[in-house]
Amino acid sequence: MTTNEIIKQLFLAFSKQDNEDFIRIAEEFIDSEKRKKHNIAAKQLKDALYASAKSNKAVIHSNRYRANIPIPRDNDSGFPLLEVREYNLSWDDLVISNNKKLILEQICNEIQSTDILATYNLAPARKTLFCGMPGTGKTFCAKILSSVLQTPLVYINFDAIISSYLGETATNLRKVFEFIKNGMWVVLFDEVDIIGKNRDDHHELGEIKRVVNNFLQMIDNFEGESLLICATNHPHILDPAIWRRFDEIINFELPDKEERERLINLYLKPIKKDSNLNLSSIGKETEGFSPSDLQLMCKEAMKHVIINNRDVLTSIEMNYVLTRYRERHALRQKNGGMRF
Ligand SMILES: Nc1ncnc2c1ncn2[C@@H]1O[C@H](COP(=O)(O)OP(=O)(O)O)[C@@H](O)[C@H]1O
Numbered sequence: 031m032t033t034n035e036i037i038k039q040l041f042l043a044f045s046k047q048d049n050e051d052f053i054r055i056a057e058e059f060i061d062s063e064k065r066k067k068h069n070i071a072a073k074q075l076k077d078a079l080y081a082s083a084k085s086n087k088a089v090i091h092s093n094r095y096r097a098n099i100p101i102p103r104d105n106d107s108g109f110p111l112l113e114v115r116e117y118n119l120s121w122d123d124l125v126i127s128n129n130k131k132l133i134l135e136q137i138c139n140e141i142q143s144t145d146i147l148a149t150y151n152l153a154p155a156r157k158t159l160f161c162g163m164p165g166t167g168k169t170f171c172a173k174i175l176s177s178v179l180q181t182p183l184v185y186i187n188f189d190a191i192i193s194s195y196l197g198e199t200a201t202n203l204r205k206v207f208e209f210i211k212n213g214m215w216v217v218l219f220d221e222v223d224i225i226g227k228n229r230d231d232h233h234e235l236g237e238i239k240r241v242v243n244n245f246l247q248m249i250d251n252f253e254g255e256s257l258l259i260c261a262t263n264h265p266h267i268l269d270p271a272i273w274r275r276f277d278e279i280i281n282f283e284l285p286d287k288e289e290r291e292r293l294i295n296l297y298l299k300p301i302k303k304d305s306n307l308n309l310s311s312i313g314k315e316t317e318g319f320s321p322s323d324l325q326l327m328c329k330e331a332m333k334h335v336i337i338n339n340r341d342v343l344t345s346i347e348m349n350y351v352l353t354r355y356r357e358r359h360a361l362r363q364k365n366g367g368m369r370f
């Protein structure tokens with residue numbers, strides 16, 4: 031088919047609102063580009079075709095997995111051990127330093143190039159550790175990766191599956207790994223810092239250490255197709271052996287002045303702003319704030335505008351919330367960095 035013919039077919043599919051046909055023709059065209067070794071163009075076209083996680087492909091994927099595999103549950107409580115979630119986020123939702131973004135993009139590219147890598151006997155990095163202070167975007171980033179890869183996120187709150195009967199924990203972990211083995215997911219083991227939280231309880235410490243070692247062993251032995259992410263706010267309290275278990279370790283840092291300004295702009299996007307509002311000065315005055323702090327602050331400012339029936343956000347609201355959040359931040363610093 032000539033390019034003109036393909037475009038005509040696409041137009042026809044569009045006017046008939048036939049999504050399936052549209053995707054089929056587009057995929058055929060991408061394949062023909064690949065055959066011509068136009069690999070970059072093919073990849074760009076594919077990214078464009080599946081830019082939205084709501085695209086057919088993503089829905090078909092997730093439904094297939096969801097339909098076939100029951101969610102594992104804790105024997106005692108009956109609670110689900112994991113959740114399967116879908117997100118529709120993009121890189122634009124994430125503000126992060128360029129070098130971190132490159133690492134994250136590389137992780138995605140490797141996973142998407144699994145087949146090509148395999149022909150060279152190479153495998154993508156599949157085991158990653160996210161560490162860094164609360165509110166810096168570890169959980170959020172897992173959602174972004176899930177969106178970009180158009181692969182559902184399996185969310186596991188590590189704390190929650192460490193059941194009150196520690197004996198059950200090994201069984202729970204086995205069930206979780208059994209589940210993820212059967213599909214292609216982005217798997218997030220969130221808040222894996224359980225050892226730190228229970229440090230005072232010497233009686234249980236040995237047992238918990240055993241559980242964590244057991245978990246690390248399972249990570250080591252994992253050979254499935256999924257991308258595994260472990261996230262922790264306290265990497266220093268994890269077993270030193272943890273560092274060599276991961277293909278990639280990303281340390282999430284607090285945003286610098288420029289990044290804070292970008293975040294503030296991002297979070298205030300939904301509201302009209304007064305032309306005199308100087309967001310760059312707010313960026314300067316929020317040193318030490320995490321993205322999550324900035325988000326809360328911006329939400330509060332917007333609520334003031336909306337509730338008071340004003341048309342635009344002005345420096346009055348921004349300065350008010352800035353003062354409040356700076357006080358809050360100072361209080362937190364005084365209390366050893368605790369978040370509230
Ligand atoms: N780097 C970031 N860029 C944009 N938004 C962010 C970023 N980090 C955090 N956020 C916002 O703050 C919220 C809380 O962050 P979260 O990912 O839960 O932090 P963590 O898991 O590191 O404690 C996120 O849902 C997101 O809206």
Ligand SMILES: [Mg+2]
Nearest residue numbers: 168169220261
């Ligand atoms: Mg988190």
